[in-house]
Amino acid sequence: xxxxxxxxxxxxxxxxxxxxxxxxxxxxxxxxxxxxxxxxxxxxxxxxxxxxxxxxxxxxxxxxxxxxxxxxxxxxxxxxxxxxxxxxxxxxxxxxxxxxxxxxxxxxxxxxxxxxxxxxxxxxxxxxxxxxxxxxxxxxxxxxxxxxxxxxxxxxxxxxxxxxxxxxxxxxxxxxxxxxxxxxxxxxxxxxxxxxxxxxxxxxxxxxxxxxxxxxxxxxxxxxxxxx
Numbered sequence: 001x002x003x004x005x006x007x008x009x010x011x012x013x014x015x016x017x018x019x020x021x022x023x024x025x026x027x028x029x030x031x032x033x034x035x036x037x038x039x040x041x042x043x044x045x046x047x048x049x050x051x052x053x054x055x056x057x058x059x060x061x062x063x064x065x066x067x068x069x070x071x072x073x074x075x076x077x078x079x080x081x082x083x084x085x086x087x088x089x090x091x092x093x094x095x096x097x098x099x100x101x102x103x104x105x106x107x108x109x110x111x112x113x114x115x116x117x118x119x120x121x122x123x124x125x126x127x128x129x130x131x132x133x134x135x136x137x138x139x140x141x142x143x144x145x146x147x148x149x150x151x152x153x154x155x156x157x158x159x160x161x162x163x164x165x166x167x168x169x170x171x172x173x174x175x176x177x178x179x180x181x182x183x184x185x186x187x188x189x190x191x192x193x194x195x196x197x198x199x200x201x202x203x204x205x206x207x208x209x210x211x212x213x214x215x216x217x218x219x220x221x222x223x224x225x226x227x228x
Contacts, residue, residue: 004114011047014120037067098131169211184220
C-alpha cells in the first residue's frame, strides 16, 4: 500500500531533491510551500510551476506575513551578506522558521492520515542555522507525537524524515541527478535580480556553486554575469 507523505517544498535545490527521494521511496508526496513575505518570489514561483511535474499529488501554498515579525534579511530590507559569513548565525536566519513550517506540515499530515514529513535540512552545509540540526529534528518529532490526536491515541507515529541531513551539497546533487531531478527548475539565491538571476555571491549561492563544482556538474541556473 502506498503511503502518503508531506514534503516541505520551497522550489530550491534541497527540497526538490527531497521530493524526488520521497517518490523514489514509494511515498505519495503532498508538497507544501510557503508565501511568508520572503524578499523574493522566484523560488516560490518555480515551486508553483513545477510541483506537479516533480511528482506531487497535491501542492498547498500556505500564506502568512512574517515580515511583521522581522529579524531576518529574508523578511526585511536588511542587506543579504555577499562576501561569505563568519561563525555566528547569519542575518539570513529567519526566527523559528522551520518550527513554523513543520507545524503547518504536521497539521496537514494529520488531516491527510500521513505520518511521514520530509524536510531537506542539512547539518553540514547549513550556514549555522539552529533549526537544521539533528537534535532539533529529534525534539520536534517527539513533540509531534505528544501534541496530536493521532500520536496520543496511538493510531500512528509521526516521523520527521531528513534524507539529506548528513550529505554534502555535492552528494545531494549527485543523488538528485540519479533520480532525474532537473536542477534548472530550482532556485537557491537569497537575493536574485528583478529578472530572477542568481547573485552568485550570497551564502546560498556559494554553497550551491561549490556543490556543483565538487560534483563535477555545471549548474544549469542563470547567474549575474561574472558571478559564477
